[in-house]
Amino acid sequence: MVERALPEAAVMATPLAEPAIARRRFAGLLAVFREPRVVFAGGFLLVLLLAAIFAPLVAPHDPLEQDLMLNTLPPAWSADAEPGYVLGTDSLGRDVLSRLIYGTRVAFTVAIVAALAAGLIGTLLGLLSGYFGGWVDAVVSRLIDIWMAFPPVLLSILLVAVIGTGVTSVILAIVVIDWTRFCRVVRSETLQQAKMEYVDAAVTLGTGRGKILLKEVLPNVLPVVVVLLSLEMGIAVIVEAVLSFVGLSVSSDTPTWGGMIAEGRQIIYQAWWVLVFPLVLLTATVLAFNQLGDGVRRLTDPVLRR
């Protein structure tokens, strides 16, 4: 009796749950405004993204335009500042503010492309491994073990040494190293979700396994992936800055935050602003990605929401 009653109850439960979930999702959308982290961090990142896209319109100067007569000008609030150069100039007389704005382009390109690619690969493998188990899981788990044995720094040195420098290499290095972050979490989350009653219900209804994975399990795993994506973008911004700081990212004629910091480090005693402004912007960006991820986690985690 019990055996027969259970699936029936599950089938009954599905249509009833539908509007409830929809209502909760709508409430979730409104709740974004109750979580100040998401609003402030998201707003800040949106401004940066717009600045990156419309850099030629926003930047007051050409970021590559050199004027040795105007080198190492201090920021606008100093006594001997030159009007028009709000954040001063570097040792070649290039406008710091314009270089910051153009540097946002590389930072956000790397952050978005690398995080999405790592997230896509990691999530896909994590879903398959967690849901199907068996040899798929065995292969993926072993792969993760091997990856964990290679410390990230070692791997990135090796990768940059092998594939050379450039934005593509930086993105590739981040994806190759960090897909496991997504894969580990998504796999364990999928394992948990696969044991849930709604999956049993879908099986009882005769839904195919692939469809269950995409239509039932994936939406429930997605919030975790979104949180990880946000954190990964922060990591990617740092990795790009570090690699361009040591000269292993893009060529030196493209403005990057890391490259500016490296120049600033060399003339730190003459012009502190060349280092400080990109450093502050970099830190703020990383913190914003972090707070955004944290805020989304708080919004989507039913335990924390209470």
Place this chain on the structure above:
Amino acid sequence: MRKLPLAFLPWRSLLLALVTLFGVAVISFVLLRVVPGDPIAMMIAPGASQADIAQLRASYGLDRSIPVQFVIWLGHALTGDFGTSISMRQDVTHLIAERLPATIELTLLALLIALVLGIGTAVLSTLSRRRLVGGTIDNANGILLAVPDFVWALAFVVLFGVALPILPISGRVDPRLSIDFATPFTLFESLLRLRLDITFDVLSHMIMPALALALPLAAVILRVLKGALEVEARQDYALLARIRGKSRLRVTLEETLRNALIPTLALTGVQFTFLFGGTVIVERIFAYPGIGNLAIDAVINRDLPLIQGLILTFGLIFILINLAVEASFGLLNPRLRHG
């Protein structure tokens, strides 16, 4: 007789570690051989004859297939010969041996700072009954967790090197100090010889990079230990000790801290390998003469023998750290001893 102290050592892990190290060697060797460019062409001195080149090529086995090359390379490597650095024209083993002590001293100092800061703050925050203190520490730690060593290092350069110039921002020791030490472990040896002027100078160079490396680790230790202490404080034995009239401070120090440290230690081990990896960039920022700085030079100059040697050095260190963590579990957790 059964309880030989050697039984504490994780022999199985040791074997696994050797397999991992071998794997690292194989993968890095194969990957670095795929790189375009002839290592011999960069190795030879100008004016070398064709016969010299052929001889050098044969001595490194570069005229054979990659598996054979690997066996030859492994044979050299096992005797401590990693070839000659292309960019510095020096023995790779010698170059690494010369710089490794500086990195070891730096990371150990950073680990010490991280443990003191992390454990100290966790205990303080557990003891304070006010939610405000705990909440403030949690929020500050959330930010601390997100800020990487790279940013700390540069912020310290600006703050204590330029704005308030009290610390040197590059190097390891003032070149004006004459040092005739027997080992490259300048900090340790100056302490042993009681040359405190040198100790002070080396520490003034090391404190900023060490702190930059330590802060992210301290944040992780704080978070994990604070959580573990909260869990332990709710256990029966801790409540019993409280009922017996022990103060919160004594219960924490004498009862719960020891148990809470076990999960913390596990994580500290993994995080310490990240800290070691962080030396690559932090040493660069402070022009500190360690193997991290050397690694960046090696990659910039595409110095393959040096890169290969450094990768194995880093791999070996990471494996040793993991083994040390596992061995210390047995000492901390009595249940594991009788496995």
